[in-house]
Amino acid sequence: MTTARFIWMTVLAALASLVAVGPAAAQIGGQGRHIAMQMVPETSHPAPASTVTLAFVARPEAGWHGYWKNPGEAGVPTTAHWTLPDGVTADSLQYPVPQTLMIGGIMNYVYEGPFTQFAELHIPEGLARGTELPVTAKLDYLVCTHEICVPESRTLSTVLTVGDGAVPADRRARFDRWRKALPKPLGAQATYQIAGDTFRLSVPFPQGATATDAYFFPETEGAAVYSAPQTVTREGDRLIIATKAEGDVDGAVTGVLKVGPEQGFVVTAEPGTVAADAGDGGSGERGSVWTRALIAFFGAVLGGLILNIMPCVFPILSLKALNLARAGETQAGARAEALAYTAGVVLVCVVLGAVLLALRAAGVSAGWAFQLQDPRVILFLLLLVTGIAFNLAGLFELSAPGFANRATARGSGGAFATGALAAFVATPCTGPFMGVALGAALVLPAVAALAIFAGLGLGLALPFLLIGFVPRLRAMLPKPGAWMETFRHILSVPMFLTALALAWVLGRQAGVGGMTLGLGAALLLALGLWWTGRRQMRGRVAQWAPALIAALVALGGLALVREAPAQAKTESADRLGAEPFSEQRLADLRAEGRPVFAYFTADWCLTCKVNEKAAIETQAVADAFAKANVAVLVGDWTDGDPELGRFIERHNRAGVPLYLWYDSESDAPRVLPQILTRQRLTALPGG
Numbered sequence: 001m002t003t004a005r006f007i008w009m010t011v012l013a014a015l016a017s018l019v020a021v022g023p024a025a026a027q028i029g030g031q032g033r034h035i036a037m038q039m040v041p042e043t044s045h046p047a048p049a050s051t052v053t054l055a056f057v058a059r060p061e062a063g064w065h066g067y068w069k070n071p072g073e074a075g076v077p078t079t080a081h082w083t084l085p086d087g088v089t090a091d092s093l094q095y096p097v098p099q100t101l102m103i104g105g106i107m108n109y110v111y112e113g114p115f116t117q118f119a120e121l122h123i124p125e126g127l128a129r130g131t132e133l134p135v136t137a138k139l140d141y142l143v144c145t146h147e148i149c150v151p152e153s154r155t156l157s158t159v160l161t162v163g164d165g166a167v168p169a170d171r172r173a174r175f176d177r178w179r180k181a182l183p184k185p186l187g188a189q190a191t192y193q194i195a196g197d198t199f200r201l202s203v204p205f206p207q208g209a210t211a212t213d214a215y216f217f218p219e220t221e222g223a224a225v226y227s228a229p230q231t232v233t234r235e236g237d238r239l240i241i242a243t244k245a246e247g248d249v250d251g252a253v254t255g256v257l258k259v260g261p262e263q264g265f266v267v268t269a270e271p272g273t274v275a276a277d278a279g280d281g282g283s284g285e286r287g288s289v290w291t292r293a294l295i296a297f298f299g300a301v302l303g304g305l306i307l308n309i310m311p312c313v314f315p316i317l318s319l320k321a322l323n324l325a326r327a328g329e330t331q332a333g334a335r336a337e338a339l340a341y342t343a344g345v346v347l348v349c350v351v352l353g354a355v356l357l358a359l360r361a362a363g364v365s366a367g368w369a370f371q372l373q374d375p376r377v378i379l380f381l382l383l384l385v386t387g388i389a390f391n392l393a394g395l396f397e398l399s400a401p402g403f404a405n406r407a408t409a410r411g412s413g414g415a416f417a418t419g420a421l422a423a424f425v426a427t428p429c430t431g432p433f434m435g436v437a438l439g440a441a442l443v444l445p446a447v448a449a450l451a452i453f454a455g456l457g458l459g460l461a462l463p464f465l466l467i468g469f470v471p472r473l474r475a476m477l478p479k480p481g482a483w484m485e486t487f488r489h490i491l492s493v494p495m496f497l498t499a500l501a502l503a504w505v506l507g508r509q510a511g512v513g514g515m516t517l518g519l520g521a522a523l524l525l526a527l528g529l530w531w532t533g534r535r536q537m538r539g540r541v542a543q544w545a546p547a548l549i550a551a552l553v554a555l556g557g558l559a560l561v562r563e564a565p566a567q568a569k570t571e572s573a574d575r576l577g578a579e580p581f582s583e584q585r586l587a588d589l590r591a592e593g594r595p596v597f598a599y600f601t602a603d604w605c606l607t608c609k610v611n612e613k614a615a616i617e618t619q620a621v622a623d624a625f626a627k628a629n630v631a632v633l634v635g636d637w638t639d640g641d642p643e644l645g646r647f648i649e650r651h652n653r654a655g656v657p658l659y660l661w662y663d664s665e666s667d668a669p670r671v672l673p674q675i676l677t678r679q680r681l682t683a684l685p686g687g
Contacts, residue, residue, distance in 0.1 A: 065145075066142070074108055078140070081140070192223070201241040252268050396536060529547050531546035595684075597661055
């Protein structure tokens with residue numbers, strides 16, 4: 001790697017020397033430096049024995065870029081040469097989360113837009129107020145386009161005056177904004193393994209946390225080939241990054257895991273065992289992989305079979321079966337309908353599974369029924385199920401092709417549509433065996449995963465498939481009669497219950513406003529369908545006009561419904577009566593003399609989530625806190641809020657989790673261990 005970088009830099013230097021005598025030289029000389037640089041102290045009046053942060057705000061010209069501390073296979077990191085007063089010391093530069101830039105097959109870790117580096121300056125004790133501290137930093141760095149590189153140097157100076165350390169509000173806001181791009185401490189131990197020519201990194205990362213376009217920027221040289229592609233998979237609460245190993249390394253491997261735009265975590269990985277993910281070709285594990293796939297397939301079939309008794313699927317299946325019996329199908333016709341129904345179910349399941357796998361391959365955190373995480377899909381399902389329910393209830397009759405009542409029609413086209421509809425409305429449901437099977441599908445090869453999704457569809461279609469292929473079962477169905485109409489009306493009840501459940505889900509996702517919008521849209525659709533039903537009974541022309549107009553207006557709600565803020569969905573806040581953390585709220589509660597339990601968490605913090613589920617959010621803790629009038633404050637550090645970060649740092653913690661207990665008598669909080677138990681928490685009010 002060092003040799004490659006040397007060669008590359010030699011070429012760059014040669015190109016730079018060429019442009020120095022060519023037309024570009026005038027351009028470079030005429031416009032000066034290609035990265036505008038500014039040094040900004042967080043406070044100009046640092047207190048003695050304190051630390052002041054200096055920000056180096058860099059703005060590359062359009063088309064130019066600067067480099068991360070590990071520049072990749074080319075480039076040079078920034079070096080800082082300090083001139084400081086006696087006793088003042090400076091730490092190494094801190095870098096924001098970088099980005100990748102591949103030029104001619106060479107990987108660069110760069111910043112193509114504005115970026116800010118930081119340095120901590122330590123002020124010694126015993127300095128009198130008013131003492132001036134001149135600070136000078138000479139920065140040497142490389143700035144490049146895709147074609148040329150230019151070494152630049154910049155000397156920046158400022159004069160600090162010893163004071164009270166106060167930070168102006170506007171400057172604090174600027175620093176908060178810049179710090180958001182710094183990688184945060186992960187707070188958990190990662191593991192890496194080099195097996196053959198593969199480097200695999202396992203990073204603890206909660207399953208529900210979002211990781212978009214995840215990428216590992218190694219800081220340790222010699223572990224991985226920078227230009228090799230990285231594959232990222234999720235295995236439960238871990239992210240697995242696999243790439244080509246460069247060689248053997250000893251000891252820990254450090255780097256930054258990027259999980260979103262300007263969002264990343266500092267990772268330190270120790271040597272260990274990282275299981276081969278299913279997509280890397282396997283290392284003698286193929287047999288077990290396909291065994292797992294086979295087990296998961298049968299689990300999916302069983303799970304799909306059980307789905308048939310769910311309220312959203314059972315009415316559709318029942319109607320189809322009864323109409324098959326009523327129609328007096330021939331053996332060939334019954335088989336054709338059964339196969340068409342099965343094809344519709346399996347196709348929808350496989351398509352949903354393929355989309356799910358594609359989303360995960362793109363780095364999106366998604367699971368089965370991923371589409372239900374979008375309130376617009378929930379609203380659409382609510383309208384669809386409402387229409388089916390009113391049709392079953394007899395409000396109107398459906399003669400148009402391609403909808404639920406096609407189940408009563410003869411022909412394989414109707415059977416196919418019915419199967420597709422049954423699979424689509426079944427996605428909100430889950431049941432035994434499904435979770436394990438679909439969870440396994442997400443870590444298996446794509447072909448095996450799609451087979452498992454097909455197995456889910458096969459299980460869902462299995463009852464109707466048996467009815468179609470086994471005449472004896474068809475003969476056991478009740479004889480057609482007037483009771484079928486009553487039965488159909490009865491089947492509307494579980495569909496209405498499904499609509500009710502969807503409205504509840506919509507409320508959870510989009511809040512009260514979203515649920516109200518959904519119920520209003522459903523009511524509007526029902527009015528249109530009722531009007532259509534009245535016109536059908538009277539034999540009027542244009543019977544469907546009211547329903548179509550109402551449906552179009554109701555579907556307009558899809559453009560209005562929005563996901564509610566995450567805080568509105570925090571169950572812990574409901575159970576513990578928790579409030580969002582702020583230092584002012586903490587001070588108010590302390591002034592009231594109330595004991596306070598403050599905990600700081602983040603969606604990506606695995607330890608936090610385990611503690612919350614196993615200890616904090618338990619009923620025993622809620623009862624104990626309520627009995628002692630304990631106030632609970634929650635600091636959500638998911639987005640790296642700098643204000644919370646400063647509070648956390650003041651308690652000698654680099655990140656979450658952080659648990660603080662303020663009893664009613666002492667001023668200082670007790671910092672609790674990072675692993676909590678119910679017993680420990682319930683004992684807190686008693687001392």
